[in-house]
Amino acid sequence: MTARPTPVDPPQLHFNPAFTQGMIIPAGPTLYVGGQNGVDGTGALLDGLEAQTEQALRNLLTVLAEAGTGPDHVAKLTIYLATGVDPGAAYAATRAVWGDRRTAVTVLAVTPARPGALVEIEAIAAVPAG
Numbered sequence: 001m002t003a004r005p006t007p008v009d010p011p012q013l014h015f016n017p018a019f020t021q022g023m024i025i026p027a028g029p030t031l032y033v034g035g036q037n038g039v040d041g042t043g044a045l046l047d048g049l050e051a052q053t054e055q056a057l058r059n060l061l062t063v064l065a066e067a068g069t070g071p072d073h074v075a076k077l078t079i080y081l082a083t084g085v086d087p088g089a090a091y092a093a094t095r096a097v098w099g100d101r102r103t104a105v106t107v108l109a110v111t112p113a114r115p116g117a118l119v120e121i122e123a124i125a126a127v128p129a130g
Contacts, residue, residue, distance in 0.1 A: 005075040005126055007102060007120045017104040018091065023075035029127035031067045035080065037112075037121040049085060049118045053093035056121045061097070064125055073126040076104045080120040083109045090119060 008022035024064055036059040038052025039045050044054050064070050081090050087107055112120065 003126075004072055005103070015025045017100075018056060018102065019102065020102045025075045025124070025126045028129055030070060031064070031123075031125045031127050033060055033063045033123040033125065036063070037114060037117050037120050044058045045114065045116050049089055050093040050096075052117070053090055053119045053121075054097050054121055057097040060121055060123055064123070067125075067127055069127045071098065071101055071124050073128065074101070074103050074123050075126065076106070076124040078122045079105065079107045079113070080110045080122075081107060082112050083123055085109070100109045 003026045005023040005025050007020040009020055010026060011022050036056045037045065038058070040055065046052050056083075063072060064074070079090065079094075081087060090107075094121040112118070
């Protein structure tokens with residue numbers, strides 16, 4: 001079985017309980033999850049940052065499960081927020097679905113391709129062998 005990614009937190013860098021500075025992924029299959037928006041199974045965009053963020057993460061978890069992996073094997077999240085969205089509010093919205101899992105995270109302010117989208121989340125995860 002592939003081990004979980006290992007956090008890398010150099011003591012010379014600021015420690016943050018919400019994320020890690022880096023992650024080592026053990027050799028083995030790797031899953032790259034494309035950007036997930038806050039859309040339901042019909043493709044309808046949910047209303048508001050909290051609902052969209054939670055749904056984007058549920059969509060991400062669905063892709064992970066389909067590939068035979070899960071959130072504990074995620075090494076990196078990239079979170080794209082619509083320009084003007086408060087990153088603190090977005091982070092708070094992730095906790096209901098993602099919990100307190102620390103992983104490497106990049107957050108960017110962008111102009112979403114889909115009108116009305118406030119968040120898009122992509123991931124890189126190890127896939128356990130077996």
